[in-house]
Amino acid sequence: MDHDDTSRALRLAEFLPYRLSVLSNTVSTAIAADYQREFGLNIWQWRIMAVIGESAGLTASDVAARTAMDKVAVSRAVAALEARGLLQRQADPGDARAALLDLTEAGRAIYEQIVPLALAHERRLLDTLTGQEQQALEVLLDKLASTAAQGRSLW
Amino acid sequence: MDHDDTSRALRLAEFLPYRLSVLSNTVSTAIAADYQREFGLNIWQWRIMAVIGESAGLTASDVAARTAMDKVAVSRAVAALEARGLLQRQADPGDARAALLDLTEAGRAIYEQIVPLALAHERRLLDTLTGQEQQALEVLLDKLASTAAQGRSLW
DNA sequence: GAAATATAGTTGCATATGTAACTAAAAGAT
DNA sequence: ATCTTTTAGTTACATATGCAACTATATTTC
Numbered sequence: 001m002d003h004d005d006t007s008r009a010l011r012l013a014e015f016l017p018y019r020l021s022v023l024s025n026t027v028s029t030a031i032a033a034d035y036q037r038e039f040g041l042n043i044w045q046w047r048i049m050a051v052i053g054e055s056a057g058l059t060a061s062d063v064a065a066r067t068a069m070d071k072v073a074v075s076r077a078v079a080a081l082e083a084r085g086l087l088q089r090q091a092d093p094g095d096a097r098a099a100l101l102d103l104t105e106a107g108r109a110i111y112e113q114i115v116p117l118a119l120a121h122e123r124r125l126l127d128t129l130t131g132q133e134q135q136a137l138e139v140l141l142d143k144l145a146s147t148a149a150q151g152r153s154l155w
Numbered sequence: 156m157d158h159d160d161t162s163r164a165l166r167l168a169e170f171l172p173y174r175l176s177v178l179s180n181t182v183s184t185a186i187a188a189d190y191q192r193e194f195g196l197n198i199w200q201w202r203i204m205a206v207i208g209e210s211a212g213l214t215a216s217d218v219a220a221r222t223a224m225d226k227v228a229v230s231r232a233v234a235a236l237e238a239r240g241l242l243q244r245q246a247d248p249g250d251a252r253a254a255l256l257d258l259t260e261a262g263r264a265i266y267e268q269i270v271p272l273a274l275a276h277e278r279r280l281l282d283t284l285t286g287q288e289q290q291a292l293e294v295l296l297d298k299l300a301s302t303a304a305q306g307r308s309l310w
Numbered sequence: 311g312a313a314a315t316a317t318a319g320t321t322g323c324a325t326a327t328g329t330a331a332c333t334a335a336a337a338g339a340t
Numbered sequence: 341a342t343c344t345t346t347t348a349g350t351t352a353c354a355t356a357t358g359c360a361a362c363t364a365t366a367t368t369t370c
Contacts, residue, residue, distance in 0.1 A: 008274055009209065009270070010205055010208070010209065010269075010270045010273055010274060011209060012202065012205045012206050012209065012221065012222065013221070015205075015273065015277060016182075016277045016280060016281065016292075017179075017182045017183060017186055017273075017276065017277065017280075018202070019296050019300065020175070020178060020179040020182060020183075020296075021179050021182075021183055021223075022223045022300065023175060023179070023296060023299055023300045023303060024172075024175040024176050024178070024179035024180075025179075025223070026300070026303040026304055026306075027171075027172045027175060027176075027299075027303045028172060028175075028176055030303065030306050031172055042356095047167065047173070050165055050167045050170075051167050053165075054164065054165065054166060054167065059318080059319095060318070060319065061317085061318065061319085066167065066168070067167065068176075068177045068180070070357095070358080070359095071318075071319065071320090072319090072320080072321090072357080072358070072359080073357075073358090074319090075318095075319060075320060075321090076320090076356095076357090078319095079320090092318095095317095095318075095365075095366075096318095096364080096365055096366085097317070097318040097319065097363095097364065097365045097366075098317095098318055098319080098365095099318090099319085114165075115164070115165045118165055118170065118172075119163055119165060121172065122170060122171045122172065124302065124306065125171060125172075125299055125302055125303065126171065128298050128299070128301075128302045129295065129298060129299075133291075133294070133295060133298075136288075136291050136295065137171075137295050139288070140284065140288060140291065140292050140295065141174050141175075141178060143283050143284060143288075144178055144182075144280055144283070144284075145174065145177065145178045145181070146283075147279065147280055147283045148178060148181040148182045148185065148280065149181055197326095214348075214349095215348070215349065216347085216348060216349085225327095225328080225329095226348075226349065226350090227327080227328075227329085227349090227350080227351090228327075228328090229349090230348095230349060230350060230351090231326095231327090231350090233349095234350090247348095250335080250336075250347095250348080251334080251335055251336085251348095252334065252335045252336075252347070252348040252349065253335095253347095253348055253349080254348090254349085311370100312369100312370090313368100313369085313370085314367100314368080314369075314370095315366100315367080315368070315369090316365105316366080316367070316368085317364100317365085317366070317367085318363100318364085318365080318366095319362105319363090319364090319365105320361105320362080320363080320364105321360105321361085321362075321363095322359105322360090322361080322362095323358105323359090323360090323361100324357105324358090324359090324360105325356100325357085325358080325359100326355100326356080326357070326358090327354105327355085327356070327357085328353105328354090328355080328356090329352105329353090329354085329355100330351105330352090330353090330354105331350105331351085331352080331353095332349105332350080332351070332352090333348100333349090333350080333351095334347100334348085334349090334350105335346105335347085335348080335349105336345100336346080336347070336348095337344100337345080337346070337347090338343100338344080338345070338346085339342100339343080339344070339345090340341100340342090340343080340344095
């Protein structure tokens with residue numbers, strides 16, 4: 001049989017999880033280097049700036065949910081951003097445990113620079129694809145992501 | 156203009172590098188947990204087993220090149236595998252600095268179990284896609300990977 | 311409305327990872 | 341042949357990350 005996996009050889013270079021990992025790593029590393037150099041931000045700090053810039057007043061928990069980061073990573077990155085004066089915390093009137101996060105002036109200034117850079121990175125990747133391919137990519141990523149996420153809860 | 160990136164908002168959830176990262180992470184984490192639990196192998200040890208199982212007698216440098224790992228990571232993972240008796244080093248007759256790597260009996264026994272598990276993981280992901288989509292995925296990943304790799308050397 | 315349980319966020323600790331420095335052997339240059 | 345440069349691999353150190361334990365506040369239960 002052509003598709004009998006159980007007897008197929010394992011070739012790392014063709015193994016989907018491996019290819020995804022290498023691709024994602026290559027992309028992330030390039031972008032991360034860029035943001036480190038330009039703004040002194042690491043990838044988590046950057047993610048947080050991105051979501052807070054997009055919708056201000058989120059709590060750390062909200063941020064964690066929207067960035068696929070765990071709460072410890074968020075806590076540390078928020079602390080670093082606050083220390084640099086890029087982000088501020090405000091007491092949450094409804095919950096004394098939580099804090100509402102917002103960019104400072106300085107933070108927003110950087111955010112405004114970050115956005116076009118990020119989009120340019122994305123565009124560079126997508127520009128090698130035809131319009132059809134770009135649409136197909138959307139569908140494929142969604143399908144794969146939802147299958148992958150399913151597995152996580154089952155095991 | 157519809158495609159004027161420089162004025163488009165940045166929505167993290169739609170940002171390609173982010174989506175790739177989350178997908179890759181979800182997949183890798185699930186598999187890693189599996190291999191840790193079943194065989195006590197981390198992802199790098201696993202990768203090395205995979206390439207050595209596929210072609211014995213590679214050097215650490217060869218392995219690094221084929222696994223997208225750096226030489227330090229290879230060195231550490233090889234040491235751990237050797238310590239566990241899953242892998243052996245043989246002097247390279249042509250180069251006294253290098254060592255040729257092979258699986259031991261015990262290593263091969265684990266390798267034989269690893270392969271079908273890995274393929275099953277991959278199949279689970281691919282099975283949600285139609286045959287056409289699977290083909291499209293190949294093309295897209297190759298294109299994206301080569302574009303991404305290009306960038307790396309330019310910057 | 312007290313006691314028990316859950317949640318927001320932080321901190322400590324143990325481990326992982328990346329970078330640079332190092333040792334030893336090869337290859338190249340003069 | 342010797343000096344220089346490159347390459348294979350390891351080690352050391354500094355930093356990052358993940359997990360568990362913790363503090364403080366909310367929520368639930370009885």
